[in-house]
Amino acid sequence: MKKEEIPQDLSALGKITKEVCYATDNNGKYQTGLSSGWNVKIDALDLAWSDIDKRINAAKQRVLNNEASPVYFFMEYRLMDLSLLADYTGFWQWQIKRHLKPEVFKKLSANQLQKYAEAFNITVNDLQTLTVHED
Amino acid sequence: MTSKHLLCMKTEFEHRQAAHCESGVTSNLLWKASGGKITEPLAFGIGAGLFFAHIPLIKINNGPAIAFRTLPGYIFSRTCKSLNIPIVKKRFFSTESAETFLRQQLDKGIAVGCQVGVYYLPYFPKEYRFHFNGHNLVVYGYEEDKYLISDPIMQDATTLGSYELQRVRFAKGALAPNGQIYFPKTNVTITDEQIKQAVKAGIKKNVYNMLSIPGYFAGVAGIAHTGNKIKKWMDKLGLKKAGLYLAQLVRMQEEIGTGGGGFRYIYAAFLQEADAYWPGKGLSEISATFTQAGDMWRTAAVQAAGIFKGRLTTQQDFDKMGDYLIAIASVEKQAFEKLKKIKWD
Numbered sequence: 001m002k003k004e005e006i007p008q009d010l011s012a013l014g015k016i017t018k019e020v021c022y023a024t025d026n027n028g029k030y031q032t033g034l035s036s037g038w039n040v041k042i043d044a045l046d047l048a049w050s051d052i053d054k055r056i057n058a059a060k061q062r063v064l065n066n067e068a069s070p071v072y073f074f075m076e077y078r079l080m081d082l083s084l085l086a087d088y089t090g091f092w093q094w095q096i097k098r099h100l101k102p103e104v105f106k107k108l109s110a111n112q113l114q115k116y117a118e119a120f121n122i123t124v125n126d127l128q129t130l131t132v133h134e135d
Numbered sequence: 136m137t138s139k140h141l142l143c144m145k146t147e148f149e150h151r152q153a154a155h156c157e158s159g160v161t162s163n164l165l166w167k168a169s170g171g172k173i174t175e176p177l178a179f180g181i182g183a184g185l186f187f188a189h190i191p192l193i194k195i196n197n198g199p200a201i202a203f204r205t206l207p208g209y210i211f212s213r214t215c216k217s218l219n220i221p222i223v224k225k226r227f228f229s230t231e232s233a234e235t236f237l238r239q240q241l242d243k244g245i246a247v248g249c250q251v252g253v254y255y256l257p258y259f260p261k262e263y264r265f266h267f268n269g270h271n272l273v274v275y276g277y278e279e280d281k282y283l284i285s286d287p288i289m290q291d292a293t294t295l296g297s298y299e300l301q302r303v304r305f306a307k308g309a310l311a312p313n314g315q316i317y318f319p320k321t322n323v324t325i326t327d328e329q330i331k332q333a334v335k336a337g338i339k340k341n342v343y344n345m346l347s348i349p350g351y352f353a354g355v356a357g358i359a360h361t362g363n364k365i366k367k368w369m370d371k372l373g374l375k376k377a378g379l380y381l382a383q384l385v386r387m388q389e390e391i392g393t394g395g396g397g398f399r400y401i402y403a404a405f406l407q408e409a410d411a412y413w414p415g416k417g418l419s420e421i422s423a424t425f426t427q428a429g430d431m432w433r434t435a436a437v438q439a440a441g442i443f444k445g446r447l448t449t450q451q452d453f454d455k456m457g458d459y460l461i462a463i464a465s466v467e468k469q470a471f472e473k474l475k476k477i478k479w480d
Binding site: 001006012013015016017018019020021022023024028029030032034035039040041044045047048049051078079080083084087088121134 | 302379395436
């Protein structure tokens with residue numbers, strides 16, 4: 001890649017920091033240059049997120065339909081799976097599977113709720129009321 | 136070094152932005168000892184950072200597990216080992232002992248590298264926060280309960296609260312850092328001769344990793360293997376999922392920290408710098424081949440984008456995509472074979 005070809009499309013990261021790229025000058029010598037983003041990878045990231053958003057919305061609907069507990073929603077919202085959530089909370093995966101049921105979730109102790117809240121970096125109240133704060 | 140009743144402490148460390156986190160951290164931690172000679176490309180090359188692997192059966196974020204670089208942690212360790220620099224590297228069972236140890240080093244005036252997860256890294260934009268635990272940053276001081284952070288991919292130095300830092304140092308999941316901290320033992324000087332020998336060792340290691348590593352899914356053979364797999368993705372996965380897979384390939388190749396072209400440009404820059412230590416070995420010419428490989432990776436990314444944006448929808452488009460990778464494999468194979476044939480003195 002030539003230095004003047006370093007793409008300058010504005011990505012989500014580009015608003016916060018430019019990225020260092022390695023590119024050649026007219027004599028073929030490598031230099032660093034800054035890029036604010038490249039449409040090809042912006043599109044790749046957008047696609048990944050639109051897929052994630054679909055999963056999050058589907059999870060939300062299942063909770064609203066009382067088919068799953070808020071733990072299920074926040075697990076999707078935080079891009080976690082059972083194994084990762086088990087690592088963060090210290091629960092076994094089979095325990096978490098039970099907690100995904102609305103009726104079991106309602107009986108969780110304050111201590112258990114707190115563990116989930118910490119894993120999801122939210123408050124217990126947010127967890128119980130399905131409240132999302134952008135962070 | 137300044138200290139006010141140990142409420143704040145700032146080590147002698149200069150933040151310098153880099154393309155890639157670990158080679159940037161390595162270069163920055165060795166900056167003083169080497170008199171600025173261990174640049175990011177040198178750290179990347181001496182650490183034998185270039186790689187390709189497409190791990191079968193494992194899925195990351197519901198997509199293929201593809202890596203363009205060596206495993207996290209290796210670049211720092213290999214670079215220091217090749218330069219004969221003793222290092223300290225530690226993991227912890229408890230968050231308290233991890234923070235105590237960190238403070239002790241900072242109080243001694245030592246800036247340290249930390250492996251962290253990016254998901255809960257507050258200064259990263261939300262779009263970039265995935266559960267990826269192979270990120271690296273330098274902690275170079277503290278001011279009361281804020282730590283001074285040099286994250287090489289950011290233009291400027293930043294800070295993290297004590298809890299924020301603890302959270303990312305103890306991120307969970309694959310490659311969990313467990314508070315991993317690392318730094319070169321102080322009072323080392325790095326000579327040109329050491330760099331010269333380390334360059335040779337790094338190239339040899341990388342030649343092995345790309346040409347001879349066992350496993351059909353790694354090294355240059357792995358690139359061709361993935362190329363052949365891509366040709367079957369449309370039938371096997373359907374257009375939509377195949378598009379998501381290709382998007383993941385592009386992200387691993389181009390996203391923050393690769394310097395562009397799946398690290399091939401950083402490696403080309405390394406070989407150019409290496410030529411100054413080993414003149415007459417043809418390293419500059421081989422560097423140009425890696426530039427070509429990087430350009431080819433980017434051309435392939437444009438093709439991939441055509442597919443995942445729904446513009447290209449036929450089997451021929453997937454065949455073309457796969458053929459790009461097969462061509463890249465052959466270019467990189469030739470380049471590494473030339474590196475392999477070099478007669479070092």
